[in-house]
Amino acid sequence: MKLVTRAEWGAQPPKQPWTYVAGTQGVKVHYEGDPVPADLVSHHEWCAGRMRGIQAAHMADTSQGWIDIAYTAVACPHGYVFEGRGLHHETGANGNQPLNLAHYAVCGMVGNSGLTQPSDDMLNGLRDAIEWLQQQGGAGPEIKGHRDGYPTDCPGGPLYAWVQRGAPRPGGGGGSRGGAAAPPWPGEYLRLQSPLLNDDNVRTWQQRMAERGWPISVDGWYGAESQSICEQFQQDCTAHGWPLTVDGIVGEQTWNAAWQRPVS
Ligand SMILES: [Zn+2]
Ligand SMILES: [Zn+2]
Known part of the structure; x- marks a missing residue:
């Protein structure tokens, strides 16, 4: 797993100590929900700054009262896993405290406009994060979407379809890693035409x-x-x-x- 620790991405410390959890039933998958720039796919150097921005927005959200970034971990389009609250800490992202104690929360850096399709690298990163939580964080086998049990569109259509297929590694079979990140659709319809x-x-x-x-x-x-x-x-x-x-x-x-x- 290509883990980027809190220190590496420049996280602020939490406002209060995290709540310890020995384990959870599993992991819920999220997306950012806001617009994400489509050209993020070719700019990994933006990803740490995005994390700092998400954390700052969460900690400034007085309606939620979050002590930290809400997510347990965040996967970027380049397959890196950014540590959020991390192992054995209650998430804040699932909607309410019973839901937050029941599942960890991993987020893919895709949104509801701009970059909406998770790349193969992102799906591998999400899978890496889920297995990390299962192996070291006491997460059970459940893999669900934020919308399961809570009224929200999150994690968006593409990621939810992936969750419903069992959150497989791209490329199928054997846990092999998929290819490069999907290039953005070029905006040109490829079709049989004259001239070719x-x-x-x-x-x-x-x-x-x-x-x-x-x-x-x-x-x-x-x-x-x-x-x-x-x-x-x-x-x-x-x-x-x-x-x-x-x-x-x-x-x-x-x-x-x-x-x-x-x-x-
Ligand atoms: Zn969500
Ligand atoms: Zn990245």
Whole structure:
């Protein structure tokens, strides 16, 4: 696990001592809920500052009365796990004290706009944090979302879908780590058109599909072969609980699924 300790990210000390917990039933997954800049994916040097900002906002929130950042740990898009309240300390994030005593709280640095899709590295970081809490923090096997048992959208659609699948490591099987962080969708629809589309966005998507095992030429041309592979991928996703429109066009959902959906 790529742990970043409180000292390393420059945390303020808690206003009061943390409440000790011997263990919990498990872990709940959260997201930031606010806008997160989409280009955070290419700026890990921003992540420690983001942590300091989240902590400052939480400690200034008089309606909550938080003594510290509310989360037990936070995973950034680059797969690092930032220590929050840490092991054996009651979280403040789950909604009320019974919920806070029942589960730890790990948060992914995605929001409700901008960066909304967790990268493979982030999912691995969240998984690392969960296993750290299970192995050293007395966390039980439950992995749930903030919205389970509390009225909130948190942790957002993509992370909640991941929780419902059992919070697997990306790439499937054997606990192997997934590939690089998903690049942001380029905003261009990759589709069969005349003249043929030929650019680096097509090449990036083809490269990823080839890594997933699809028999596709990585040549940057979106031709009939790419369209056919795209449709087959969309059908395969839809048949395995990851619904996509089957249209042979790589839009944002299909682009993201190419990186985020576990390889079947
Ligand atoms: Zn939450
Ligand atoms: Zn980062």
